[in-house]
Amino acid sequence: MRTVLYARDLTVKLGGKVIIENVNLDIKEGEIVAIVGPNGGGKTTLVKSCLGLVNVSKGYVEILGLQPHKAIKTGKVGYLPQKSEIPHNFPFSAIDIVMFGLVNVDIPEKEKLKRAKQYIHYVGMGGFEKYPYSKLSGGQQQRISIARVLVSEPEIVFFDEPSTGVDVVAQESFYDFLKKIRDEKGITVIMVSHDVGVVGKFVDKVAGLNRFLHYYGSPKDFFQKHVLQKLYGSDIELIIHSPECVACEHFHADFKGKS
Amino acid sequence: MGLLDLPFIQNAIIGGILIAILLSILSLFIYLKNWSFINVGISHATFGGLAVGFYLGISPTLLGMLFAVIIGVLIGYISRKGNIHEDTSIGVLFSLSMAFGVIVITLSPNYNTDLFTFLFGNILTISRKDIIMLSVFTLVSIIFIYFSFRKIMFCCYNEEVAYVSGINTTFYYYSLIVIIAIATVLSVKLVGVILSSAMMIIPAAFANQFYWHYKGILAFSVFFSIAMVLVGIYISFILDLPSGATIVFIYSAMFVAVVALKKLLKKG
Numbered sequence: 001m002r003t004v005l006y007a008r009d010l011t012v013k014l015g016g017k018v019i020i021e022n023v024n025l026d027i028k029e030g031e032i033v034a035i036v037g038p039n040g041g042g043k044t045t046l047v048k049s050c051l052g053l054v055n056v057s058k059g060y061v062e063i064l065g066l067q068p069h070k071a072i073k074t075g076k077v078g079y080l081p082q083k084s085e086i087p088h089n090f091p092f093s094a095i096d097i098v099m100f101g102l103v104n105v106d107i108p109e110k111e112k113l114k115r116a117k118q119y120i121h122y123v124g125m126g127g128f129e130k131y132p133y134s135k136l137s138g139g140q141q142q143r144i145s146i147a148r149v150l151v152s153e154p155e156i157v158f159f160d161e162p163s164t165g166v167d168v169v170a171q172e173s174f175y176d177f178l179k180k181i182r183d184e185k186g187i188t189v190i191m192v193s194h195d196v197g198v199v200g201k202f203v204d205k206v207a208g209l210n211r212f213l214h215y216y217g218s219p220k221d222f223f224q225k226h227v228l229q230k231l232y233g234s235d236i237e238l239i240i241h242s243p244e245c246v247a248c249e250h251f252h253a254d255f256k257g258k259s
Numbered sequence: 260m261g262l263l264d265l266p267f268i269q270n271a272i273i274g275g276i277l278i279a280i281l282l283s284i285l286s287l288f289i290y291l292k293n294w295s296f297i298n299v300g301i302s303h304a305t306f307g308g309l310a311v312g313f314y315l316g317i318s319p320t321l322l323g324m325l326f327a328v329i330i331g332v333l334i335g336y337i338s339r340k341g342n343i344h345e346d347t348s349i350g351v352l353f354s355l356s357m358a359f360g361v362i363v364i365t366l367s368p369n370y371n372t373d374l375f376t377f378l379f380g381n382i383l384t385i386s387r388k389d390i391i392m393l394s395v396f397t398l399v400s401i402i403f404i405y406f407s408f409r410k411i412m413f414c415c416y417n418e419e420v421a422y423v424s425g426i427n428t429t430f431y432y433y434s435l436i437v438i439i440a441i442a443t444v445l446s447v448k449l450v451g452v453i454l455s456s457a458m459m460i461i462p463a464a465f466a467n468q469f470y471w472h473y474k475g476i477l478a479f480s481v482f483f484s485i486a487m488v489l490v491g492i493y494i495s496f497i498l499d500l501p502s503g504a505t506i507v508f509i510y511s512a513m514f515v516a517v518v519a520l521k522k523l524l525k526k527g
Contacts, residue, residue, distance in 0.1 A: 092412075
């Protein structure tokens with residue numbers, strides 16, 4: 001399988017402080033990779049360095065066989081940054097946001113409009129085309145932003161905390177949706193996530209980052225105690241919530257007792 | 260002879276309309292990018308260049324443009340790099356340029372009249388040459404904005420995302436700064452350096468009280484600005500008031516009144 005992201009000894013310093021150091025990555029076409037780790041561990045910086053948004057101090061990175069600044073010019077790279085607060089008077093409609101994704105795509109305007117509407121439907125937001133973006137819920141805004149990323153039909157996409165603002169119930173279907181994108185479009189998905197629970201269910205590979213890349217491999221082996229200890233720097237206990245979960249049962253019993 | 264037959268009134272009206280169109284279009288981008296203070300910084304910094312031009316007997320407009328563009332690019336650069344806090348750098352740069360301008364202009368004869376003109380504008384000084392310059396610059400700016408509109412808007416929405424989509428964000432960032440800087444200098448005769456920023460900040464903010472979508476904001480800003488400039492020129496002429504101050508006073512008063520009224524209606 002073709003390598004779509006290749007990093008060697010990637011080191012980034014910001015304001016004199018080393019944020020990530022000697023990171024090596026080899027991501028194959030069509031994989032879903034989660035970058036996980038503690039806050040401040042350099043997850044967003046890693047993504048930004050792959051996209052050329054921050055300068056690399058040492059080492060190098062290639063996307064689709066090109067340097068980042070060249071790769072982004074091909075229109076085959078998509079990026080969904082961490083969700084930021086949208087001002088209440090943000091003057092764009094949902095379709096305006098999706099149309100931004102087609103700014104550098106050389107097709108007639110009518111075709112752009114048609115494609116933007118198609119992708120709004122694809123993310124399950126049909127009928128919201130002319131709705132003010134700022135009035136949509138957090139999850140709906142994320143779906144529109146994903147349509148903006150996908151509309152240019154990229155080969156590789158970077159999602160930084162894509163489930164932020166999406167309620168817990170909707171999160172699972174959201175990750176199912178990411179899988180659907182990969183399966184139907186053959187897109188490589190690289191996402192930053194603070195939610196390690198996601199890792200086992202939905203991704204092909206995990207990159208455990210805390211300044212150094214402590215782990216890179218299948219999610220199966222990621223949950224070993226020594227890996228988590230190395231990554232988070234202390235003893236952590238992972239609670240898997242399932243129908244048989246005893247802790248959850250106690251919690252629900254307590255909750256019912258109080259209400 | 261009617262009022263409209265007077266050549267300086269004709270120049271004032273044509274010049275005023277051109278400035279209203281140019282500044283109100285730019286106000287959309289300033290509003291979206293939250294550049295109000297950058298804009299105030301550039302407009303105040305213009306004063307240093309105008310003063311040097313006046314003192315040396317070289318076209319104050321040209322030197323003002325040069326100064327505004329240099330300071331504008333410098334402010335933009337500092338804001339982007341983020342090494343020094345944006346507000347601090349703008350405050351220091353425009354104070355430096357204004358203080359320098361005041362010193363230079365104090366050294367030249369007849370400084371009182373000209374200082375006042377630079378600071379607050381004098382619409383009666385708009386010449387045919389100014390109108391030609393304004394027309395050419397407004398046309399060039401509109402053509403540039405028309406063909407780059409969605410790219411500029413994308414940069415306003417999120418510069419990092421626009422960059423990853425292959426847009427030359429640095430080019431559009433500095434192009435906007437340069438256009439704002441030159442537009443500021445060209446509007447000095449109408450409203451002066453102190454008040455020109457108001458004409459680039461208020462229109463979009465005012466229009467946003469009535470329209471949520473940028474197309475509505477843009478159209479209403481242009482219409483509102485032209486109307487306010489014409490009303491301002493008329494009132495200033497009839498009551499013998501300074502044109503720039505009158506225009507900006509009407510602009511600001513309308514804005515305050517509408518925002519207050521909307522709040523009251525919401526409470527009611």
